[in-house]
Amino acid sequence: MPAVAQSHCLRVRRLTKVYGDQAALDDVSLEVGRGRFITLLGPSGSGKTTLLMVVAGFVTPTSGQIFLDERDVTSDPPEQRKFGMVFQGYALFPNMTVEENVWFPLRVRGLTRRDARNAVRATLDLVRMWHLADRLPGQLSGGQQQRVALARALVFEPHLLLLDEPLSALDRRLRADLQWELRSLHRRLGATFVSVTHDQEEALSMSDEIAILRAGRIEQVGSPHDLYARPRSRFVASFLGDSNFVRGQLAGIEGESFHLRVGDLSIVQAGSPHTAARDGSVLLALRPEKLRLSRSQPGTVNVVSGEIEDAKFQGTSHHVQVRTRDIGTLAVTTPAWQSGIDFEPGRPVWIGWEPDAGVAVTES
Amino acid sequence: MRLVAALPANRRAYLGLTAPAVLLMAALFLAPLAQVLWLSISEPRLGLENYAELAHNPLIWRIWWTTLEVCLVTTFVSVSLGYVVAAAMAQVEERHRTIMIFCIVLTFSLSILVRGFAFVVLLRSEGVLNGMLLALGLVHRPLYLLRNELGVLVGMVHYGLPVAILPIYSSMRGIGDQYVRAARSLGASASQTFRLVYFPLTLPGVISASALVFIYSLGFFIIPALLGGGHVVMIAEYIRVGFEETLRWGYASMLATTLLAAVAVVLVAMSRVIDLRKMFGG
Numbered sequence: 001m002p003a004v005a006q007s008h009c010l011r012v013r014r015l016t017k018v019y020g021d022q023a024a025l026d027d028v029s030l031e032v033g034r035g036r037f038i039t040l041l042g043p044s045g046s047g048k049t050t051l052l053m054v055v056a057g058f059v060t061p062t063s064g065q066i067f068l069d070e071r072d073v074t075s076d077p078p079e080q081r082k083f084g085m086v087f088q089g090y091a092l093f094p095n096m097t098v099e100e101n102v103w104f105p106l107r108v109r110g111l112t113r114r115d116a117r118n119a120v121r122a123t124l125d126l127v128r129m130w131h132l133a134d135r136l137p138g139q140l141s142g143g144q145q146q147r148v149a150l151a152r153a154l155v156f157e158p159h160l161l162l163l164d165e166p167l168s169a170l171d172r173r174l175r176a177d178l179q180w181e182l183r184s185l186h187r188r189l190g191a192t193f194v195s196v197t198h199d200q201e202e203a204l205s206m207s208d209e210i211a212i213l214r215a216g217r218i219e220q221v222g223s224p225h226d227l228y229a230r231p232r233s234r235f236v237a238s239f240l241g242d243s244n245f246v247r248g249q250l251a252g253i254e255g256e257s258f259h260l261r262v263g264d265l266s267i268v269q270a271g272s273p274h275t276a277a278r279d280g281s282v283l284l285a286l287r288p289e290k291l292r293l294s295r296s297q298p299g300t301v302n303v304v305s306g307e308i309e310d311a312k313f314q315g316t317s318h319h320v321q322v323r324t325r326d327i328g329t330l331a332v333t334t335p336a337w338q339s340g341i342d343f344e345p346g347r348p349v350w351i352g353w354e355p356d357a358g359v360a361v362t363e364s
Numbered sequence: 365m366r367l368v369a370a371l372p373a374n375r376r377a378y379l380g381l382t383a384p385a386v387l388l389m390a391a392l393f394l395a396p397l398a399q400v401l402w403l404s405i406s407e408p409r410l411g412l413e414n415y416a417e418l419a420h421n422p423l424i425w426r427i428w429w430t431t432l433e434v435c436l437v438t439t440f441v442s443v444s445l446g447y448v449v450a451a452a453m454a455q456v457e458e459r460h461r462t463i464m465i466f467c468i469v470l471t472f473s474l475s476i477l478v479r480g481f482a483f484v485v486l487l488r489s490e491g492v493l494n495g496m497l498l499a500l501g502l503v504h505r506p507l508y509l510l511r512n513e514l515g516v517l518v519g520m521v522h523y524g525l526p527v528a529i530l531p532i533y534s535s536m537r538g539i540g541d542q543y544v545r546a547a548r549s550l551g552a553s554a555s556q557t558f559r560l561v562y563f564p565l566t567l568p569g570v571i572s573a574s575a576l577v578f579i580y581s582l583g584f585f586i587i588p589a590l591l592g593g594g595h596v597v598m599i600a601e602y603i604r605v606g607f608e609e610t611l612r613w614g615y616a617s618m619l620a621t622t623l624l625a626a627v628a629v630v631l632v633a634m635s636r637v638i639d640l641r642k643m644f645g646g
Contacts, residue, residue, distance in 0.1 A: 057549075058548075058549075078549050079548050091545070091546035092546075156551060
């Protein structure tokens with residue numbers, strides 16, 4: 001029987017951690033449902049690692065509580081929490097073979113090597129590492145070490161699996177492969193995973209849910225798709241993918257949409273202007289791939305003209321900088337197959353987009 | 365191609381630069397050593413008669429036995445205590461660590477004579493320690509802490525401790541807290557973490573510390589002379605007597621050669637277990 005991590009839910013309530021006069025975590029609350037894969041995403045110093053370490057039990061919070069299902073585990077030492085953890089850099093014991101490393105969590109629970117053998121083998125099979133069971137960690141590649149670290153964290157059927165920058169030490173191609181693998185492992189085990197990363201691509205591709213942290217607070221939580229399509233703030237919009245930001249004055253509301261004035265230009269935006277500042281200004285985030293580039297005036301609701309400033313070919317797409325008279329320079333991404341546009345600097349072009357392409361965000 | 369061809373010539377040039385050091389070593393170190401070896405087979409007349417003494421002089425074996433006993437105990441005590449101090453140093457914050465390292469290095473700069481006499485003052489019957497114990501009523505007559513093996517051990521451990529601490533500490537520094545954290549998160553208690561993870565990882569440091577302390581202590585003669593009061597004669601002291609008092613240079617040289625051989629044996633044994641270059645910081 002392969003080791004199956006159990007499925008539990010994790011609740012973090014009003015966690016605060018203060019170092020000196022600096023709050024690494026500032027009143028953080030978070031709920032992770034049974035069997036979900038959540039990623040804590042943020043720049044360095046945002047508190048994501050501190051949050052993971054508090055959950056793991058290595059850092060004592062200044063205040064707040066951690067619940068596993070209904071049980072308060074805030075004051076449990078790490079070895080009693082029974083959370084599997086994959087460390088940044090893996091922390092495989094260099095003096096033990098792969099098999100001994102995976103045996104370790106069972107060994108400290110009183111199982112002999114022989115008793116543990118079936119579970120160790122099943123778990124190493126799960127990550128396709130059984131054939132290297134006799135190697136020392138130093139003889140393995142980064143990807144192999146990562147797999148062993150996963151097996152070691154899963155073999156004792158932990159209540160939940162914590163991953164601290166699990167892929168950051170690997171090169172790009174390997175990272176992409178392991179993203180698929182972690183996803184499929186998560187699906188097969190049905191366990192609750194909590195991962196930490198600063199890599200937005202990793203967060204988007206692996207998780208069911210992302211919590212974006214900033215300066216010790218949770219900025220926004222949601223599904224990858226949700227966060228990407230409907231960022232609440234300028235920070236989220238620019239941290240997750242690229243965005244153009246346009247500030248305009250609210251000029252009127254019309255049913256399900258509103259009008260903005262930016263210089264001489266009028267923009268129609270779907271939704272309600274709930275993010276409008278006190279002076280009536282609204283900040284709009286426009287994803288580069290939602291803007292359409294054309295040589296002649298397009299038939300979209302919003303239209304602005306400009307000229308090409310610069311263009312970069314990226315294989316699957318062109319990244320184009322377009323200087324407009326009314327709303328500054330906009331970044332536009334066009335699929336590479338959509339040819340017929342000359343990207344010579346100075347060429348006049350049109351940019352068009354529909355009212356639902358943008359999203360109104362808060363400034364901070 | 366040119367670069368590869370250029371290398372050996374360069375090498376030779378660099379080797380030339382090391383010549384002064386090599387010559388200095390040969391003149392000041394290897395030559396006297398060769399002289400000692402020569403003395404041991406040429407004094408009082410050419411032959412192996414000095415070495416024949418090894419076969420039928422029980423005094424040599426008794427002295428060697430005392431030496432090994434004292435050195436082994438010194439090594440064990442120094443490394444055990446040193447492990448605790450090194451572990452503390454690896455845990456405390458940077459500021460405290462600096463102070464601790466300073467204190468340890470400071471002891472190296474104290475003359476061994478000063479240290480020896482300081483221990484005489486502390487340990488003798490009317491000394492500071494006995495005075496305190498008597499005043500507190502913990503003992504009714506002074507303890508014999510000097511002129512015996514105990515006194516020698518105290519002095520030698522004091523000398524061996526810093527020698528033990530530094531290699532152990534450096535092996536601990538290399539570990540970092542990630543392995544300990546990993547062990548704890550996998551369910552290991554503090555003592556299991558120490559036994560299964562931390563101690564095995566510091567073992568190379570422990571082994572090199574043991575070898576260093578043992579080799580250092582083999583050559584001690586001032587401390588045994590001062591604190592043993594003639595009751596604990598170790599090999600180095602016996603060699604000194606041979607050179608300076610009984611003037612049996614050939615015999616003393618033979619003893620010195622056995623000491624050299626003992627050190628070599630320890631080093632060879634160690635080299636099977638750990639990297640010697642690492643141990644001497646090379």
